[in-house]
Amino acid sequence: MNVSEASKKTGVSTDTIRYYEKDGLIPLIDRNESGNREIDEKIIRRITFAKQMRAAGMSIKALKQYINLVDDSEDNTVSQKQLLHEQVEAMEERRDDIQFAINHLNYKLEHYDDHMRATEAELHELERK
Structure with a gap:
């Protein structure tokens, strides 16, 4: 699917998808012979994950750190779990x-009502003075 279709499927704007790719939050997207991005389900899952983590308040920096640990060929389970x-x-x-x-x-x-009544009584008292 192309970026526009991926955007509709994930609810993430096309600009954000391009940003995620540029910043390494999602893997580089393969392109077809016309140069258009061809997004597969693996990329859709990564976009969805990034969207969920951002919505939950995870910073781009922390998200990138986590994704780098996941994508690293070494076993970073302890670091991933800590993050x-x-x-x-x-x-x-x-x-x-x-x-x-x-x-x-x-x-x-x-x-x-209790607060308002008390506030109004205080105002009336001030007006009388």
Whole structure:
């Protein structure tokens, strides 16, 4: 399939696919006799993986580091697992921060009338002075 079809299939823009290839996040894509990229399922899986990791907050630098470990001919299982573990920890921290903010907003919504009444009473009191 060509880049446009791969873009539709993965939900990743054609520019991003080209960037991923240029930056080494996906393997170099074979080209047909006309010079157009011919993307196979292996590349689609790599594009999808990169998209998922980026959506989860993994930096380009960390993603490239992980992919280089995967593509290396040596067994880098320990390094790969360590990098993934670090990413999970970072994502869990972001999740916890987001959950704290959600909980705080829900608290404010649940007590909105109470807070508003108190605020309005304070304003009226200030106006009387």
